[in-house]
Every structure is written in C-alpha cells, then in structure tokens.
Amino acid sequence: MSVILYQDKFLQREQGLVDMEDRGYQFGDGIYEAIRVYNGNLFLMDWHMERLVRSARELRLDLPYSAAELTENIKELVRRNGIDDGLVYFQITRGAHHRQHDFPKGVTPVLTGSASEMVRDPDRTHGISSILADDIRWLRCDIKTLNLLGNVLAKQAAVDSGADEAILHRGDTVTEGTSCNVFIVKDGQLITHEANNFILNGITRRFVFALAEQLQIPVIERDYTVDELLAADEVFITSTGKEVTAVVKIGDQTIADGEAGPITRRLITAFSAEVERVKAGALS
Template sequence: MNLYLYQNQFLPKEQVSISPDDRGYYFGDGVYEVFRVYNGNLFEPEGHYRRLEKSAREVRIPLPYSLERLHQYLTELIQANHLQEGTVYMQITRGAAPRAHPFPPTHTEPVLMAFCNEIARPKSTMEQGITAITADDIRWLRCDLKTLNLLANVMAKQHALDQGAGEVILHRNGTITECSASNFMIIKEGELFTHPANNLILHGITREVVLRLARNLDIVYHERTFTIEDLLSAEEAFISGTTVEVTPIISVDGRRIGTGRPGPVTRKLQQAFEQLING
C-alpha cells in the first residue's frame, strides 16, 4: 500500500515530490482532514468535506477541485491501495512560492496530497480506558480551523506521553476545551457535557456522531462549558476522535474518574457507534 494522490495523479510514494518552496513547509500554510475508513468506505465523508470547505474558506485557500471530484479521488485512492480499515490523510497547501509572509500571486496553484494508512481500531484502549493529565491550552484562538499549524498540539501530546498518560486535557483558566488530538466529554448525573463547538475547539466529526447517537439513545447532552472541578467530580469521561473513536478516560492527574473503570453511558455510546460502523 504505497500509492499517493498528488494533485490529480496516483503515484508511488517515492515519486511524490513536494517543492521546498511549498508554503505548507514554510508556514504550515494549509488545511487537512483525516478520514476513517471502515469496510473499504469513507466514514461520515459529508461532515469532513463540510469542515474542509470551511477551513479552506476561512484561510482563503481555494479548493483545487469540487467536493464531488475530491470524493471520487479519495474513493479511487482507497480502492487503489486495497484499504479496508484505516485512515486517509489529505492536505491542501496554498502552493509553492518564494518565502514571504504575504499571500503569493493569485495564479499560484494549491497543492493537494493524500495517502492511506492501514490502522487497526483501538479496541484495547476502548475496552480498558486510558489515563490523562491536564494542561493549559495555549493555542491560538481559531482552533475550529483544521490547519497544518499543529506544533502546540504536538507539544501537548508529547507532554502527556512523557508523564505516562495517554492524552492531555486542555483548559483555559480552568475551563476545559478539548484534548491534543480529540474532543472531550464528561458524564454527570447521567447527562453528557461537552464544550460548545465555537472557535476554541475543533468541530470533531466523531463528536458530531456521538451527539447524534446520544439523541437516539435519549441521553441528555449539553454543549456548554465546564471546569476541571466538574471533570474531577464526574461519573465518567471519554474522548472522541477519528482514530480513537469513543475511548474512556479512567483517571486524570492521578485521580480516579468515577469508579476508575469505563462507565455505563460510555459503554452505551460505544455499542451504538459499533452498530453504526457495521451498517
């Protein structure tokens, strides 16, 4: 499995050549999406395309193809690589131009690149749960845009791993936002709480799915802010994301969440998610 989509061509990885003048390399000047693939099909593609379109519009990068053509390309990429379970990574940069902060000339062609990863589902961590730590959210104020500028997320994730934790829960002055690479939810008195989908968090596609499943299961949910104190007194907590699906958090900063085991509401949502991806 080594065919990449580069512009409008399918090429072996060794033949993909990105210019050193690409603004994605210089400035992180680009947007991206990571799609889950189950049973050889893109999962929730419409949500990803909607978010991609918004991110590109907000940073003023023209999409090189229509969403319909993009979908056709990604479908062909999956088929060409015989991918059944894993992810598709796609990024679009503003293009190649001499290094300068202002936008390059309008005729500069955006650069599209995508590839497949064969990744197993995280069944062990979904079953057992993971630990987490908290840290200050010092990222910029447009976290709703899925751009290539991810150094703050990378540093936060590594900080968690250095502490022996699986994820870091970010907060701004004690108000929980999200995690380094996932959205975050808690359960209090049987009801679900998650940060509003504003500029301070990424509008996760799996987050959308979880809230939809909660509605179907008659689980009351609230998109409103909550604090570290609310988290530490919660009955359950979990993260959601393209690669982590619905993964329980069993302790935070060394303090047990609820019983210290994945809780019943989280289990219900996991089961509903399982039924969804299996058709």
C-alpha cells in the same frame, strides 16, 4: 509500495515531491482532514468534506478540486492501496512561492493524500489515562489547519508522563484534547465545550450527538471547569481514530472507579453498531 494522491494523480510515494518553499512547510498555511475507512468504505465522508470547505473558506484558500472530485479520488486511493480498515489523510496547502507572509498571487494549491491500514480497537471500554495541560494554541482552533505544534507539545508532555492523552484547559475552562474532543458525564447528561473558536467541531463529536439523541441521552454544550472534569461521573474522548474512548485516569485521579461508565459504554456500543452498518455498506 504505497500509492499516494498528488493533485489529481496517483503516484508511488517516492515520486510525490513537494517544493521546499511550499507554504505548508514554511507557514503551516494549509488545511487537512483524516477519514476512517471501514471495510473499504469511507465513514462520514460528506461531513468531512463540509468541514474541509469551511476550513478553506476561513483561510481564504481556493480548493483545487470540488468536494465531489476529491471524494472520488480518495475512494480510488483507498482501492489502489487495498485498504480494508484504515485511515485516509490528505492536506491542501496554498502552494509554493518564494517566502513572503502575505498571500502570493498566481500560486496553485497543492494536494497530497495517503491511505494506510489502521486496526480497529475492538474494546474501547478499557479506557486511557490523561494529564492536564495548558492550552497554548492559537485562537482559531475551529479551523482544521496544519498549525499543530501546540497540540504536539501537549501530546509529548502526556507521553513523557506515561499517559495516553492531554486534556487542555484555558485558565480554568476545559477545551479539548490534543487530537480529540472531551465529554464529561454528570447526573446522566453529556457536557462538552461548545463549538466555538476554542475547539475543533469534531466529526465524531457531531456523530456522538446524533447517537445520544437516539439513546435519549441529554447533551449540553457549555464551558465547564477543571474541577467539574475531575468530579465527573464519567469522562470520554471522541475522535476519528479513537472513536468513543473512556478516560479512566486524569493525572493522579481515578475516574469512574477506573472503568468506562454506563453511559460511555452505551455510546461505545452504539458507535460499534454503526461501524458494522458501514462495513456492510449501509452508511457512508
């Protein structure tokens, strides 16, 4: 039986009941984070906490606990569930109140969290397939909110077509995936959409920037088109769950001869090396 985090208490999952008028259910009025665990160690936890604080500020949502308190409780959640390699998910909603659109007064934010095993793919170089999909999401994709229906619809369209992911675009401009950031490689340079309101500034995205600097691979943040995507030398995605994963097919078009390209492979290798450091307790 799994243990969940409810506010600052650890409960059996069936005990964690949330009010039907919680604003997370009724309005998607809340924020969340998902954090990888390697050998029981939380990966890039400080970066996740920084983003959580920013998301809360943008939604004018008062966090019920400090980042330090939440970090300690998440570590304990991992320990109580005996997670080795896995994923922690937690969300904070504005709280429960009779239904009204404006912010209710006197409500208490509600935190819930879970931890589960996630087996790490030892080889991200085999690549995934993707489709293209219109980006129909709202205009504040930089906030990690519970409003994910646009992402869900695009992801389901990918699954229905037999693909693994959907790469989104607004008009002719590529933004990101349904739960990942998208990079292209052209003439030895990484190109990805700038971190503005049209994309989420992914934690793994940021970490790949650091890896690219170490490997002396130039990174350019700018708009790029669907045509540039399809003409890229390499394409890969980044996310907490997928780490760095090659994209080898988009629609009917094969990318990089259907295999991970050399720069993508270098980044996958560098990322895996950092994971091994985390497993040894050398990075958090």
